[in-house]
Amino acid sequence: MASFKQIAVDKGWEFKQASHLNNSSASSFLPVSQFPTVSHIDLLHHGLISDPYIDDNETKCLWVNEADWTYRTLEFPRVDLADVNTRATLVFEGLDTVVDVFLDGEHILSSMNMHLPQRVDVTAVLRNTQATPSLELRFRSAPASAKEEKSRIGYQGPDETDVHFGGPERLFLRKAQYHWGWDWGPAVNTCGPWKPIYLQIYEKRIEKLLVRQQVSPDLSFAIINVRGTIEQSSPTQEVTVKLQDPDDASLHVSSVMAIEGEFDVEITVQTPRLWYPHSHGDQPLYRISVELPGYDQKSQLIGLRRLRLLQHSLKNTTGSAFVFEINNIRLFSGGSCWIPGDFMLPRMNKKRYSDWLKLAKSGNQIMIRVWGGGIVESDDFYDICDQEGILVWQDFLFACGNYPASPDFLESVEAEAEAQLRRVGHHASLALWAGNNEDYLLADRFGWDIDYSDENGPWDKTNFPAREIYERLLPRLVTEFGGDVPYWRSSPYGGSHSNDPTIGDTHVWDVWHGRLSAYQDYKSYTSRFISEFGFESCPSLRTLHRAITVPSERHSQSRLFDIHDKGPGHTRRYPMYMGENFRFRMNPLRDFVYCTQFLQAEAMQYAYNCWRREFRGPEQEYCAGVLVWQLNDIWPGSSWALVDDALQCKPAFFITKRALAKVVVGMERIVTKQPPYIVTGYPPEKHKVDIWAVNGTVQALEVRLKLCAFDVQSGSPVQLSPELEEQTIQLAPNQTTEIMTISIPNADTTVVAAYLDNSETSERLARWISWPEPLRLLHFSPDLRVVTQVTDSGDKVLLSANAPAKGVTISVPISESVEDAFYGDNFVDLVPGETVEIEVSSLKGRSLQTRFLYDWEMEEDFEL
Ligand code: BMA
Numbered sequence: 087m088a089s090f091k092q093i094a095v096d097k098g099w100e101f102k103q104a105s106h107l108n109n110s111s112a113s114s115f116l117p118v119s120q121f122p123t124v125s126h127i128d129l130l131h132h133g134l135i136s137d138p139y140i141d142d143n144e145t146k147c148l149w150v151n152e153a154d155w156t157y158r159t160l161e162f163p164r165v166d167l168a169d170v171n172t173r174a175t176l177v178f179e180g181l182d183t184v185v186d187v188f189l190d191g192e193h194i195l196s197s198m199n200m201h202l203p204q205r206v207d208v209t210a211v212l213r214n215t216q217a218t219p220s221l222e223l224r225f226r227s228a229p230a231s232a233k234e235e236k237s238r239i240g241y242q243g244p245d246e247t248d249v250h251f252g253g254p255e256r257l258f259l260r261k262a263q264y265h266w267g268w269d270w271g272p273a274v275n276t277c278g279p280w281k282p283i284y285l286q287i288y289e290k291r292i293e294k295l296l297v298r299q300q301v302s303p304d305l306s307f308a309i310i311n312v313r314g315t316i317e318q319s320s321p322t323q324e325v326t327v328k329l330q331d332p333d334d335a336s337l338h339v340s341s342v343m344a345i346e347g348e349f350d351v352e353i354t355v356q357t358p359r360l361w362y363p364h365s366h367g368d369q370p371l372y373r374i375s376v377e378l379p380g381y382d383q384k385s386q387l388i389g390l391r392r393l394r395l396l397q398h399s400l401k402n403t404t405g406s407a408f409v410f411e412i413n414n415i416r417l418f419s420g421g422s423c424w425i426p427g428d429f430m431l432p433r434m435n436k437k438r439y440s441d442w443l444k445l446a447k448s449g450n451q452i453m454i455r456v457w458g459g460g461i462v463e464s465d466d467f468y469d470i471c472d473q474e475g476i477l478v479w480q481d482f483l484f485a486c487g488n489y490p491a492s493p494d495f496l497e498s499v500e501a502e503a504e505a506q507l508r509r510v511g512h513h514a515s516l517a518l519w520a521g522n523n524e525d526y527l528l529a530d531r532f533g534w535d536i537d538y539s540d541e542n543g544p545w546d547k548t549n550f551p552a553r554e555i556y557e558r559l560l561p562r563l564v565t566e567f568g569g570d571v572p573y574w575r576s577s578p579y580g581g582s583h584s585n586d587p588t589i590g591d592t593h594v595w596d597v598w599h600g601r602l603s604a605y606q607d608y609k610s611y612t613s614r615f616i617s618e619f620g621f622e623s624c625p626s627l628r629t630l631h632r633a634i635t636v637p638s639e640r641h642s643q644s645r646l647f648d649i650h651d652k653g654p655g656h657t658r659r660y661p662m663y664m665g666e667n668f669r670f671r672m673n674p675l676r677d678f679v680y681c682t683q684f685l686q687a688e689a690m691q692y693a694y695n696c697w698r699r700e701f702r703g704p705e706q707e708y709c710a711g712v713l714v715w716q717l718n719d720i721w722p723g724s725s726w727a728l729v730d731d732a733l734q735c736k737p738a739f740f741i742t743k744r745a746l747a748k749v750v751v752g753m754e755r756i757v758t759k760q761p762p763y764i765v766t767g768y769p770p771e772k773h774k775v776d777i778w779a780v781n782g783t784v785q786a787l788e789v790r791l792k793l794c795a796f797d798v799q800s801g802s803p804v805q806l807s808p809e810l811e812e813q814t815i816q817l818a819p820n821q822t823t824e825i826m827t828i829s830i831p832n833a834d835t836t837v838v839a840a841y842l843d844n845s846e847t848s849e850r851l852a853r854w855i856s857w858p859e860p861l862r863l864l865h866f867s868p869d870l871r872v873v874t875q876v877t878d879s880g881d882k883v884l885l886s887a888n889a890p891a892k893g894v895t896i897s898v899p900i901s902e903s904v905e906d907a908f909y910g911d912n913f914v915d916l917v918p919g920e921t922v923e924i925e926v927s928s929l930k931g932r933s934l935q936t937r938f939l940y941d942w943e944m945e946e947d948f949e950l
Pocket of ligand 1: 524
C-alpha cells in the first residue's frame with residue numbers, strides 16, 4: 087500500500103530566451119533566481135533588464151513581453167514506481183501562459199490558460215526512462231499568441247476599439263488582463279511557471295473534495311456537506327471524515343463507504359460558533375479532515391456563517407436594496423478594491439498579503455473586492471481574510487472588454503472557473519462571485535447587443551457573445567460548486583442599465599473621469615452599493631523619488647512623472663479640481679504631493695460619509711456598501727490608491743478609516759439662500775449645518791454630543807446657542823441617526839467642531855470639523871502654529887494648534903531618513919483648545935515635520 091507523496095519539482099531550474107528579438111545574453115540557459123518564477127524576475131536577477139518599475143524602463147523592457155522563453159530542469163526528482171499500482175502525476179498549479187511541456191523529450195501538455203491548474207499522468211513516461219528525465223517548458227510570447235487567437239476565433243464586437251487598456255487581443259487569451267498594462271501600471275507581460283510544480287506519487291487519492299456549509303435561519307445549527315471523489319477507487323472504499331471545533335476538540339468522526347469512488351457526508355453542528363467579519367465578532371474556524379486510510383488525507387478550514395445578499399424593496403423610494411447580511415446582521419460593507427500585488431506575481435508572498443490585508447483591517451475596512459482584471463488570488467490571501475474577518479467580493483477574470491464565447495474558449499473558461507470555485511469556494515470570507523468587471527458598462531456605453539429583458543439567449547451570435555459566459559455558464563457553475571455564495575452578473579450590474587443607481591451595484595466615475603463632476607456632487611451619485619469610485623493622488627514623496635531617479639524630472643509636469651501616472655487626463659484633472667477647491671501649488675514636488683493627497687482626501691470624505699449616512703436602518707438601506715477604487719498600488723506611481731506601493735498610507739486612507747469607524751459623527755452644510763438671480767460669481771449661502779451620527783454596533787448607544795465653533799482666521803470662539811453646546815443623544819443600532827440642523831453664526835468664516843463621547847465612560851468616539859467652502863475663499867491665521875509633541879514613550883504624537891488648521895499631516899522629513907514612521911491616523915483638522923493624539927510606530931527618536939493647508943503661504947517672501 088503506497089501512501090500519497092507530493093514532491094516539489096523546484097530544483098535545478100534554468101531559463102533562456104528562445105526567440106531572437108534582441109541580443110540578450112539569456113540566449114543560453116542561466117539559472118533561475120527563484121521558483122516558481124517568470125522571466126522578468128530572472129532577467130532582473132541577472133542584471134539583463136533594468137527594473138521596469140523605475141523611470142522609463144517600462145518601454146526598454148517591452149521586448150521581454152514579445153519574446154519566447156524556455157524553462158527546464160535537469161534535476162527532476164527520482165521516484166520509485168516499481169509497484170504496478172503506483173501512479174505518478176505531474177501537477178502544474180499555474181503556467182503563464184502559452185506553453186508546450188516536454189518530459190524526457192516527450193510532449194506531455196499544451197496549455198494556454200494561466201488560471202487553470204493542469205494534471206498530467208506521467209507514470210508511463212517515468213517508467214520508460216532509466217536516466218533522470220528533463221522537464222522542459224517551452225513558452226511562446228503571450229501578446230503574439232493572443233493576436234493569433236484573435237484571428238482564429240474572430241472578434242465579434244462592433245468595434246475593436248471598444249476595449250479599455252491593452253488591446254483587443256488580450257480578450258482572447260486566458261491570462262491576467264492587467265499584464266497588458268492598465269491605467270495604474272506598466273505593461274509587464276510576464277511568462278513562466280508562475281505557480282508551483284510538483285509530482286504526486288500515489289495509489290489512490292482524494293480528488294474533488296468540496297466542503298460547503300449552511301447555517302439555519304435562526305442560527306441554531308449548521309449543516310456541513312463534505313463530498314468528493316477518489317481517484318483509482320476500489321468499488322467500495324472506506325473514507326473517514328472528521329470535524330474539529332475551533333479549539334481542535336473532536337466533534338465528529340464517521341466512516342463511510344465511497345461507492346464507485348464517490349462519497350457524500352452531512353454533519354450537523356448544533357449551536358455553531360459563528361464566523362463574523364471583524365467588525366461584528368470573532369473568526370472561529372472549524373477543521374474538516376477526510377482520510378482514505380493508508381492512502382491519502384486532506385483537510386480544510388471552514389467558517390460557519392449565514393450569508394445572504396438581500397435585495398428587498400425600500401421605503402419611500404424605487405428600486406431595491408443590495409445588502410450583505412451575515413448571521414442575520416445587515417452590514418454596511420465598507421472597504422476597497424484590490425488590484426494584484428505585483429506584475430511579477432511569484433514575488434508575492436504570505437507576508438506581503440498579510441501586510442496589505444491587516445492594513446485594510448486597521449482602516450476599519452470589512453470588504454475587499456478582488457478585481458476581475460487580475461487573478462483569483464493565492465490561497466494565502468483568502469486564508470488571511472478568513473483569519474482577519476475581511477469579506478471578499480471576487481470577480482471572475484474578465485475586465486473592460488468584449489470577450490469571445492467560441493466553444494473552445496467557453497470550455498477553457500469553464501475548466502478555469504470550476505477550478506477556482508473548488509480552490510477558494512469554501513472560504514468563510516467569500517461573500518460574492520461577480521461575472522466580470524465593467525463588461526456590461528461597456529456594452530451600454532458602446533451600444534453592443536444588450537437587451538436586458540432577454541433572459542434566454544442564445545447570445546453567441548450577437549455582438550456581445552460573452553453574455554453566454556456571464557448569464558449561463560458562470561451562474562450554473564456557482565450553483566453547482568459555490569455553496570451559499572451568491573452570484574452577480576457583473577460589477578456593476580442591475581436595473582434598467584448596468585449602472586442603475588436604484589438596483590444592484592454601481593461604479594461611480596462621473597467624478598474624476600466621465601463628466602468631471604465636482605466631488606461635492608458625490609451625493610447625487612448615491613446608489614444601493616458603490617463597488618467602485620475613486621480619486622487620484624500622488625504617492626508619498628519618498629515613493630516618487632524611488633520611481634523617478636533623475637533629479638531634474640522630479641516635478642509634477644515632467645515626462646517621468648507622466649509615465650508614473652497612467653490615469654488618463656491627470657494633467658488637467660488635478661489642477662482643475664484643486665483650483666476649484668483650494669489655492670494649490672504644482673511645484674515643488676513635495677507641495678504637489680501634499681496638494682493632490684489633500685484633494686483626494688477631501689473627495690473621499692464627501693463620498694464615504696454621504697454614502698454611509700444613507701444606511702438608515704431596516705428597509706432604508708439606501709446605500710449599503712462602498713468600495714474605493716483602489717486599496718493598493720502595484721508600483722511606485724500616482725493612482726487612485728489609498729496606500730502607495732511602499733505601504734505608506736495616503737491621507738485618504740485615514741479619511742476612510744474614520745468614515746468606517748464604529749461610531750461616526752458627520753456634518754453637512756446646506757444651502758440656505760441662493761445669490762440674487764441677477765448677479766453671477768457669488769456662491770450660495772450655507773448658513774446651516776445638518777448633524778448626523780452613525781452607530782455601527784448592534785446595540786443602541788447613548789452619547790453626549792458636544793459642539794463648538796471658531797473663527798477661521800482669528801481662532802476666537804464663536805458663540806453657538808448655549809443649549810446646543812452639549813446634549814445627550816440616543817443612537818439606534820446599526821444605522822444612521824439624523825440629530826439636528828443648526829444655524830452657524832458668520833458661516834462663511836466659522837469652523838464648527840462636533841464630538842461624540844460615550845455617555846457612560848466619557849470615551850471620545852468620534853469628531854468632525856466642518857469648514858466653510860470652497861476652501862479657496864478662506865484666510866487662515868497668519869500666526870497659525872501647529873505644535874507636535876512626541877510622548878516620552880515614543881509611541882504617541884500630540885497635535886494642537888492656536889487657530890483652526892486644516893489637513894495637518896506629520897512625517898519624518900525625507901532629508902532625515904529614507905523611511906517614514908507608521909501612523910495610526912494622519913491628516914487631521916485642528917481647532918484651538920483641543921489636543922489630538924496619534925499613535926506612531928517605528929519613529930525611533932527621529933524628528934517629525936508638520937504640514938497643513940496653505941503652510942506654503944506662510945513662507946517669508948510669499949505673496950498672494
Ligand atoms: C475602473 C476600474 C479599472 C480602472 C479604474 C480607474 O473602471 O475597473 O478598470 O483602473 O476604473 O480608471
